[in-house]
Amino acid sequence: MIPSIEPNSNKPILADFKVGVDNVILSIDTHQNRLLILLVMRQEEPYLGQWCLPGTLVRNGETLEAAADRILAEKIQVDNLYLEQLYTFGGPNRDPREAADSYNVRYLSVSYFALVRYQSAELIATGIGQIDWYPINELPELAFDHRQIIEYGQQRLKSKLEYSPIAFDILPELFTLSDIYQLYSTVLGETFSDYSNFRNRLIKLKFLEDTGVKTSRGSGRPACLYRFDSVAFAPLKDKPLLFV
Amino acid sequence: MIPSIEPNSNKPILADFKVGVDNVILSIDTHQNRLLILLVMRQEEPYLGQWCLPGTLVRNGETLEAAADRILAEKIQVDNLYLEQLYTFGGPNRDPREAADSYNVRYLSVSYFALVRYQSAELIATGIGQIDWYPINELPELAFDHRQIIEYGQQRLKSKLEYSPIAFDILPELFTLSDIYQLYSTVLGETFSDYSNFRNRLIKLKFLEDTGVKTSRGSGRPACLYRFDSVAFAPLKDKPLLFV
């Protein structure tokens, strides 16, 4: 039973694929100024006992995005997130199972990029299954080509932050301007912009609604709480606006 | 023989995939100010006789990009091009073969985006196989979800032009500044920028080498011929520079 061989054998042999979805799930710990990635430990061969991206093989009748959602929901409970397709990695021999497997099956990985709110994220511990956040600058050794996928995801996060409002998907409903600033400088680095200029630019865009409410966190002047106004943002969404 | 059913039948059933590569091959006819896409006519069911993107199923041992290259080389002969992965479309039932097929195989399409030089492109007519350029604003009815893929590709072209030098991949070795301008305004629309401002911005970036040679095309003052200097461009490649 070798599914990839066609009856008419002078045709080139088509590859048979299993399609996996791997999620680059990122989160931002603004208290410690760290960008974190969610890793799980592999429970089976190959790469047993090594850390890797949370992933799954796609089931019958399941869309790619549904598979990405499923694996996300299995590992983590969040009330808000951003999810989009990242890239498809599909060279032969990226998965050692291909060589060993007599069925001659290729493994293809469609990666998804997810950004979740760190504060509200609760990891779901499933028995022996280890799962943890890792600072993206202190990654352990990783299975497959997952390090490459993570790099790709981190790059996507940076560019997305610059020209799209994904930050507001993971900020709480109400937030201060320095909450946003901390988020941005954690991802983009301290040098990305002066705080007051960042503030002014953001306010000039007119999609932040000042609730009038103040919040005080420790010493210092209390900060205004803002809310993202998606209606006011709508007309800007196709413009090439820059947040930095 | 149903490959997707595992011996241990209480496991969820994994989908088996055939992976196709579909190319959005774009080209710019600067004489007629049109953005063109390469379409082929389907020679078999489903959608027999309808236009679609040039595509192929991935063969054993072949990388995704190699498949994209192969289909490109089969349809067209160009001396220069730009190629990158676009998006992976993979919902169930996007391909009618899925329903009819007793093997319960899913068809997944990894689309690639290609930009080729129109002047030098020679279409390869393979017997009865019809193949032609279509203005992107006058598409015929298309098979599968290919219209959606094309829209995605057109969008990619627009954003790529704005912040990366792909235009120089498809311009001839020597070109005039208005050659570039025409290319940009064909893709981005007439309103994207004033000609003289576009010129000045481009020249200030210092990666266009003036060859000193002039070219005269019909009446009017002869234009300088420039060459793209990839060495001078290299330090800029990670900067967020804008060409418009």
Next chain:
DNA sequence: ACAAAAGTGTTTTTTATACACCCATGC
């Protein structure tokens, strides 16, 4: 001479950058 295409320059407006400084709170 004149139209057509190429190329230069100038003015105005807008945006970015780098700061200095004021404000409200906890201790």
Next chain:
DNA sequence: GCATGGGTGTATAAAAAACACTTTTGT
């Protein structure tokens, strides 16, 4: 009072946008 974080303003530099004008060719 003063350290701390929040918020405002200003002066300068740079870039974008609009547009007038010159230069060099073909006819």
